[in-house]
Amino acid sequence: MANKNKNKGYATGGGGFATVEAYKLARTNISLSIIKQGCKRVLITSSVAGEGKTTTACNIAAAFSKQVNSRTIIIDCDLRKPTVSKFFHLKSAKGLTNYLVGMCTLDEIIQTVPGTELSVISSGIIPPNPSELLSSQAFADMLDELSLRFDYIIIDTPPVNIVVDAIPVIQLVDGVVLVAYQNKSTFTELDKAVDSVKQHYGKLIGIVLNGKRFKSKKTQYKPYRQQ
Ligand SMILES: Nc1ncnc2c1ncn2[C@@H]1O[C@H](COP(=O)(O)OP(=O)(O)O)[C@@H](O)[C@H]1O
Numbered sequence: 001m002a003n004k005n006k007n008k009g010y011a012t013g014g015g016g017f018a019t020v021e022a023y024k025l026a027r028t029n030i031s032l033s034i035i036k037q038g039c040k041r042v043l044i045t046s047s048v049a050g051e052g053k054t055t056t057a058c059n060i061a062a063a064f065s066k067q068v069n070s071r072t073i074i075i076d077c078d079l080r081k082p083t084v085s086k087f088f089h090l091k092s093a094k095g096l097t098n099y100l101v102g103m104c105t106l107d108e109i110i111q112t113v114p115g116t117e118l119s120v121i122s123s124g125i126i127p128p129n130p131s132e133l134l135s136s137q138a139f140a141d142m143l144d145e146l147s148l149r150f151d152y153i154i155i156d157t158p159p160v161n162i163v164v165d166a167i168p169v170i171q172l173v174d175g176v177v178l179v180a181y182q183n184k185s186t187f188t189e190l191d192k193a194v195d196s197v198k199q200h201y202g203k204l205i206g207i208v209l210n211g212k213r214f215k216s217k218k219t220q221y222k223p224y225r226q227q
């Protein structure tokens, strides 16, 4: 399904208006689920690969960045299959891994999606030790620094049932959102992912069902439009 991000709406999945509204609803639900002052950190993951973590994380981040008083950054913490910078058509040269090993400053790795207010940290060079980097003190300190500058930090990660990389990050965030794909994700895998989050003291704030087909606009909105 082609991305419909030419107008910086970033809705994907073919739902058009309904898809954009669904991401706004997810944004509202996430905001209401995290009761705290200051920066809210949200981790997006799923049970296995290809369920739409990156698509969901990028769209939710874009939705947050469009609100007033809502400085938003998305960090690509999938250090094995990073695709956030590709999603936003950004350079992926210097990123998270470069910063964590001391090769550059934080300011050097923060990019802005042209024509938007959304900030992005790409993964950087693919490292041999992703889980080690994400469990480092340098990563925790970086999140603390970003929390002073942003209202929302959205973190894209690899699937929890496949690799352990997201586990240390779960403990550094205020909420975890799991993504499941309609008619593809299994209850067994989803259960396992939920258990992983709970076992590591993560706060599961919800499950996004990706790939759901909406009814045709004509059918869906007819009663509303007739009034
Ligand atoms: N709702 C959807 N409808 C159609 N294609 C989708 C949808 N969500 C994701 N995709 C596509 O599926 C592939 C995997 O999505 P991605 O977000 O990269 O998954 P993950 O990060 O979980 O591996 C991508 O090519 C993406 O464009």
Ligand SMILES: [Mg+2]
Residues within 6 Å of the ligand: 053, 054, 055, 078, 081, 083
């Ligand atoms: Mg991904």
